[in-house]
Amino acid sequence: MNYLRFSGILAILMIAVSSCTTLDTGYKTPIGMELTIAGGLKGVIVSMSPNRTYITYNGKTFRPLNSNLLIAEIVMEISNESDAPIPYSELSSLELMTMDQHDQFAFATWSRPFDSDERIDLKSLNDLKPKMVPTGETTKEIFYFTYPKEAKPVGLSSKRKEFINFMDETNLHYEAVNKQMERSKVLESLTLLSSYLPYPEIKTVMDINNISLEEKNFNGLTLLYIGILSHNDSVLLGALNDGADFNSPAQYSIFKILPIHAAVLSTNKTAIDTFLARGCSLTESSVDSDSPAALAVRVNNPRAVQFLIDNYGIDYRNIKLKMNWSPAISAYKFAKMNNMQEIVHILEIQESSH
Incomplete structure (x- = not known):
């Protein structure tokens, strides 16, 4: 069995397609929600699969190193609607916002699997600076976030300035999530x-x-x-x-x-x-x-x-x-x-x- 290692500083972009699973009752279906990403990129959620104990990547199964963590897989269509190419490294601004049973909020950065057996190194997004999103181009990307089992994904942010709220207005915590986003x-x-x-x-x-x-x-x-x-x-x-x-x-x-x-x-x-x-x-x-x-x-x-x-x-x-x-x-x-x-x-x- 392989294990996921994630770092708040090191991250890497992945291109893939994933199926969507339904979120818990009281959450919006995030399909089609749009987020303005730093640098002028736009992201639209294609699918979201939270509460996963493992993922399959390059034909291998990965689990978090920490058994108290779950994985959220979010697939987005990323587009450049500006008049100039934009570095992929701008995607490092994406974070998953979570809330635990004590109404405590946290932000999780994204990364890719780290194969501890084959020593597949994580690469800094700085390594992706030469890679650009051309003007008018749309590409499908997948992001993996790990978060504690006692927490639930409640939103997605870019530099904590732009947000998507996954909570339904009927959810008791809807206002608390909105308030935290404003804070x-x-x-x-x-x-x-x-x-x-x-x-x-x-x-x-x-x-x-x-x-x-x-x-x-x-x-x-x-x-x-x-x-x-x-x-x-x-x-x-x-x-x-x-x-x-x-x-x-x-x-x-x-x-x-x-x-x-x-x-x-x-x-x-x-x-x-x-x-x-x-x-x-x-x-x-x-x-x-x-x-x-x-x-x-x-x-x-x-x-x-x-x-x-x-x-x-x-x-x-x-x-x-x-x-x-x-x-x-x-x-x-x-x-x-x-x-x-x-x-x-x-x-x-x-x-x-x-």
């Missing part, structure tokens, strides 16, 4: 507003919509991260003063980061100084992530590397980067090995000055 839209709007509005105005909107400081937007970022990355000190300091968790993790590409990592990568001195005063470190790493100084090298951010040297006296001769299958190596060796010419130059100048 999600507000949260995405706050992502933009928080980059320049003062914190008191943002907090007012959050309180009216019952949005907490720890809620994450489509990109997995809390208000604190947005304040850091946008250099909005009012939001940064206001969120911290109101109890925002400065140890709350997020994803940066494939890397797990903390707010101080975001502060370093965005060269936000106010944020760095604030986190250092709260006991954070620029040079210490955890089990799950690089130190902020090391991550600046790993992601090839020479501006951040120079910033740390100039403002905090970081000696990169002492910074090591973890490797998957070998001992940690020096920052200089890592940069040299990966042809990071600007960082190599910066570190050579630092070496020559000692």
